[in-house]
Amino acid sequence: MSAVSTETTANRVGWALASFFKARETGILLALVIIVVVTTARNPNFLFSGDGFRDLLLTPSILLLVAVGQAIVIITRNVDLSVGSVLGLTAYLTGRLFIDVPGIPIIVVFLAGLVFGGFLGLINGALVAFAKVPALVITLGTLYAYRGINVLWTGSDRINASDMPKPFLALGTQSILFIPVLTIIAVVVLIAAGWYMRNQRGGRELYAIGSDPDAANLYGLNVTRRVLVAFVVCGALAGLAGVLYAARYGTVNSQAGSGFELEAVGAAVIGGVAIFGGSGTVWGAAIGAYLLFTINRALPILGVQDFWQRAVVGVLIIGAIVLDRLLALRQSRRLVEARDSE
Amino acid sequence: MTNTATTPNAPALELRTISKAFGAVVALANASLTLERGSIHALVGENGAGKSTIVKIIAGLYQRDTGDFDLDGESVNFTSTAQSKAAGIAVIYQEPTLFPDLSVTENIFMGRQPTLSLGRIDRKLMRTQALGLFARLGVRIDPDRPTQGLSIADQQIIEIAKAISLDATVLVMDEPTAALSGVEVDRLFAVARSLRDEGRALLFISHRFDEVFDLCDTVTVMRDGEYIDTSPIADTTVEQIVRRMVGRDVTTLFPKEDAVIGAEVLTVEGLTEAGVFHDVSFGVRSGEIVALAGLVGAGRSEIARAVFGVDPYSAGSVKIAGARVPKRNPAAAMRLGLALVPEDRRKQGLVLESSVARNATMAIRRNLAKFGLLFSPAENRAAAEWSSRLEVKTAALDTEIGTLSGGNQQKVVLAKWLATNPKVLIVDEPTRGIDVGTKAEVHRLLSRLAGQGMAILMISSELPEVLGMADRVLVVREGRITAEIDRADATAESVMFAATHEEVVA
Numbered sequence: 139m140s141a142v143s144t145e146t147t148a149n150r151v152g153w154a155l156a157s158f159f160k161a162r163e164t165g166i167l168l169a170l171v172i173i174v175v176v177t178t179a180r181n182p183n184f185l186f187s188g189d190g191f192r193d194l195l196l197t198p199s200i201l202l203l204v205a206v207g208q209a210i211v212i213i214t215r216n217v218d219l220s221v222g223s224v225l226g227l228t229a230y231l232t233g234r235l236f237i238d239v240p241g242i243p244i245i246v247v248f249l250a251g252l253v254f255g256g257f258l259g260l261i262n263g264a265l266v267a268f269a270k271v272p273a274l275v276i277t278l279g280t281l282y283a284y285r286g287i288n289v290l291w292t293g294s295d296r297i298n299a300s301d302m303p304k305p306f307l308a309l310g311t312q313s314i315l316f317i318p319v320l321t322i323i324a325v326v327v328l329i330a331a332g333w334y335m336r337n338q339r340g341g342r343e344l345y346a347i348g349s350d351p352d353a354a355n356l357y358g359l360n361v362t363r364r365v366l367v368a369f370v371v372c373g374a375l376a377g378l379a380g381v382l383y384a385a386r387y388g389t390v391n392s393q394a395g396s397g398f399e400l401e402a403v404g405a406a407v408i409g410g411v412a413i414f415g416g417s418g419t420v421w422g423a424a425i426g427a428y429l430l431f432t433i434n435r436a437l438p439i440l441g442v443q444d445f446w447q448r449a450v451v452g453v454l455i456i457g458a459i460v461l462d463r464l465l466a467l468r469q470s471r472r473l474v475e476a477r478d479s480e
Numbered sequence: 481m482t483n484t485a486t487t488p489n490a491p492a493l494e495l496r497t498i499s500k501a502f503g504a505v506v507a508l509a510n511a512s513l514t515l516e517r518g519s520i521h522a523l524v525g526e527n528g529a530g531k532s533t534i535v536k537i538i539a540g541l542y543q544r545d546t547g548d549f550d551l552d553g554e555s556v557n558f559t560s561t562a563q564s565k566a567a568g569i570a571v572i573y574q575e576p577t578l579f580p581d582l583s584v585t586e587n588i589f590m591g592r593q594p595t596l597s598l599g600r601i602d603r604k605l606m607r608t609q610a611l612g613l614f615a616r617l618g619v620r621i622d623p624d625r626p627t628q629g630l631s632i633a634d635q636q637i638i639e640i641a642k643a644i645s646l647d648a649t650v651l652v653m654d655e656p657t658a659a660l661s662g663v664e665v666d667r668l669f670a671v672a673r674s675l676r677d678e679g680r681a682l683l684f685i686s687h688r689f690d691e692v693f694d695l696c697d698t699v700t701v702m703r704d705g706e707y708i709d710t711s712p713i714a715d716t717t718v719e720q721i722v723r724r725m726v727g728r729d730v731t732t733l734f735p736k737e738d739a740v741i742g743a744e745v746l747t748v749e750g751l752t753e754a755g756v757f758h759d760v761s762f763g764v765r766s767g768e769i770v771a772l773a774g775l776v777g778a779g780r781s782e783i784a785r786a787v788f789g790v791d792p793y794s795a796g797s798v799k800i801a802g803a804r805v806p807k808r809n810p811a812a813a814m815r816l817g818l819a820l821v822p823e824d825r826r827k828q829g830l831v832l833e834s835s836v837a838r839n840a841t842m843a844i845r846r847n848l849a850k851f852g853l854l855f856s857p858a859e860n861r862a863a864a865e866w867s868s869r870l871e872v873k874t875a876a877l878d879t880e881i882g883t884l885s886g887g888n889q890q891k892v893v894l895a896k897w898l899a900t901n902p903k904v905l906i907v908d909e910p911t912r913g914i915d916v917g918t919k920a921e922v923h924r925l926l927s928r929l930a931g932q933g934m935a936i937l938m939i940s941s942e943l944p945e946v947l948g949m950a951d952r953v954l955v956v957r958e959g960r961i962t963a964e965i966d967r968a969d970a971t972a973e974s975v976m977f978a979a980t981h982e983e984v985v986a
Contacts, residue, residue, distance in 0.1 A: 337599075337600045337601050338599055338600070338601065339591060339592075339593055339595070339599065339601065342582075342586060342590065342593065342601065343590065343591060345579070345581065345582060346579045346582060346586075346590050346591075348581075349579035349580055349581040349582055350577070350578070350579050350580060352577070353577035353578060353579060354579070355561070356539075356541070356561055356573070356577045357561065357565075357577060357590065357591070358540075358560060358561035358562030358563075358564075358565050358591070359562075359590070359591055360562070412581075416579065416580070416581035416582075417581045469626075469628070469629075470628055470629050472629075
């Protein structure tokens with residue numbers, strides 16, 4: 139049927155455009171653009187004031203990191219509900235390091251956050267991969283366990299902005315060429331993750347595992363190792379997000395990051411990552427994260443009352459899942475029809 | 481594969497005196513198999529003969545307990561499917577194992593995609609190679625579409641493409657034709673022959689003798705986990721193979737007492753459900769035991785479940801003593817006097833965490849209850865009565881049923897249904913996984929129930945049981961009743977022949 143041959147630029151652009159419009163992520167990107175446009179029309183400050191533009195990019199960046207990690211785990215047909223607690227623990231760790239080790243280089247703190255987050259992810263992954271208990275249950279447990287450790291460690295104490303060095307805090311608010319540093323970090327991570335998931339054998343195997351774990355086993359893929367790695371990456375990204383959280387907000391108490399796990403799952407699902415694994419992209423999850431936070435900021439400007447805002451998010455998530463099911467049904471019907479008409 | 485140790489004339493794959501047990505259950509006792517290059521080898525045997533276990537050992541999914549496993553003359557010990565694959569063995573399971581969300585091309589090359597610098601997957605090359613494979617196999621499958629929604633036949637072709645791209649020297653196909661239409665089978669066979677001509681060794685497992693004779697050059701027969709015989713196809717006949725498959729003593733056990741056979745109680749007419757069973761008609765008279773024989777997957781249990789009303793059917797009718805049994809309504813079927821003892825007692829017949837008494841009285845709970853409440857004394861009285869009648873061996877009636885032996889569990893399931901006082905009893909694999917002593921007890925019980933005038937429909941995969949117990953044998957093949965054989969004419973050969981053959985001379 140369709141040829142592999144003609145590689146003219148026009149064709150390539152056409153093909154790229156076609157796949158862009160077919161992609162699951164396009165709809166959600168469109169929704170994001172519409173919200174920004176409508177809200178800006180209502181109140182130009184939403185986009186065109188210096189703070190407005192910065193906030194638009196900055197606020198969702200931390201969630202973006204967590205959502206990317208979450209998407210990787212969900213693609214393997216697992217879920218990590220402990221990311222909020224991991225974020226909280228590493229955020230507090232960040233503050234403690236600055237207090238307890240005066241003069242510690244900022245890069246070391248970043249590494250510590252990544253490693254510590256990765257370690258917490260490893261615990262999740264090991265429990266899931268070796269104990270053969272569903273990830274939902276395991277990570278629900280570690281959600282409380284990690285938060286408990288956090289409360290025990292922090293007590294009624296809290297980290298204040300004055301405890302941390304200025305250059306570190308500046309990372310949370312500074313911009314390079316109008317783009318916040320936080321956003322740059324998040325986007326670099328996103329590009330790396332997106333590239334890995336699409337172009338590396340390891341990334342494709344994660345999709346295969348999520349698509350049919352039994353088949354992956356029969357096929358001889360190293361399911362245990364891959365799932366373990368997915369959890370470690372997810373934990374490490376939550377850890378990185380924890381460090382950035384401390385830089386961005388300057389205050390860290392024992393409840394930092396509560397509820398982030400649900401926002402992250404929500405972002406991934408809204409972004410088209412199938413909750414049963416095997417399909418979706420980290421790009422989608424990233425757009426989902428932006429959509430979630432942007433809606434939260436846009437609704438008050440559009441005159442929607444506070445208490446409706448959460449409901450809107452809920453509708454968005456359910457809508458995304460329903461859309462996903464409908465698309466999947468339509469797809470499988472089309473595939474079956476195509477087969478029958480052969 | 482490249483080193484010099486490869487013995488020139490060694491067979492591609494050789495299994496010698498392999499045994500494998502799962503706990504107390506012996507799956508393979510003494511299995512042997514030799515696959516030569518450039519040959520298609522058939523492996524046949526009854527249900528439970530150990531064919532699937534052999535496949536799983538070759539695939540590296542199970543490890544043998546004893547015996548030798550040589551590949552190209554060298555002993556191998558696979559501990560994972562990845563290892564056997566790396567050694568050049570490809571297995572195509574009955575149900576293809578593809579990743580539904582991923583594209584056809586990705587499915588073929590998963591885990592060993594061609595790469596560019598930085599380990600980047602070379603999609604273009606991968607796609608070209610996939611097209612090349614399909615061209616070689618002479619099939620047209622869009623390499624970019626997801627495998628979800630592909631027909632089983634196309635999925636199997638993809639599995640074969642996988643095997644070829646691996647350059648597998650040994651290709652195992654476990655009942656690949658079970659779900660294929662005639663044209664698709666032809667296409668598969670053409671591919672298999674061309675692979676044979678390239679010098680690969682193929683193992684073909686099938687219940688269809690016409691296919692075995694059409695495609696294969698050698699046939700190995702297994703029975704009860706043991707190697708029986710290997711012979712060239714040209715020197716053997718279907719009758720000989722069938723005899724080797726069933727060849728055992730079927731006279732002794734299972735004595736059915738003579739019963740007065742009365743009027744027809746269960747009447748099934750034209751029962752049809754697309755893709756499952758077609759135009760199934762039969763009757764069972766009081767005092768009679770009718771066996772539904774056939775291969776696993778022929779549709780016997782599905783017919784039973786439809787008769788009882790658990791599963792739907794699109795056409796036909798079920799009557800008990802002339803009264804129509806409504807569709808999809810097991811409660812009504814029970815009221816009319818129908819009982820079904822299901823195949824999988826642990827999943828479908830019992831609540832394992834519950835007590836013996838609870839389980840035994842489950843089906844008559846409504847009758848025992850007073851004002852909608854269930855009292856233990858009533859429950860225990862009823863349970864005690866049935867337990868003693870069926871000689872259930874249990875410490876106490878409140879013992880958790882999961883702790884009982886398989887035979888005793890089965891008796892409790894029987895008790896549960898007999899307590900409803902049925903006119904017609906359907907039993908699906910009544911003695912599966914039960915020791916010989918208890919087996920005889922179950923048989924005696926069924927025989928006695930028939931003697932008391934109950935109509936019994938028995939599904940069984942064990943030929944001796946069928947031949948010993950049944951007054952009449954109905955053979956089901958691919959959802960149709962292909963033969964009705966009277967007790968006098970029923971032999972292992974005649975039943976097996978009808979279960980595996982297209983045209984039946986009844």
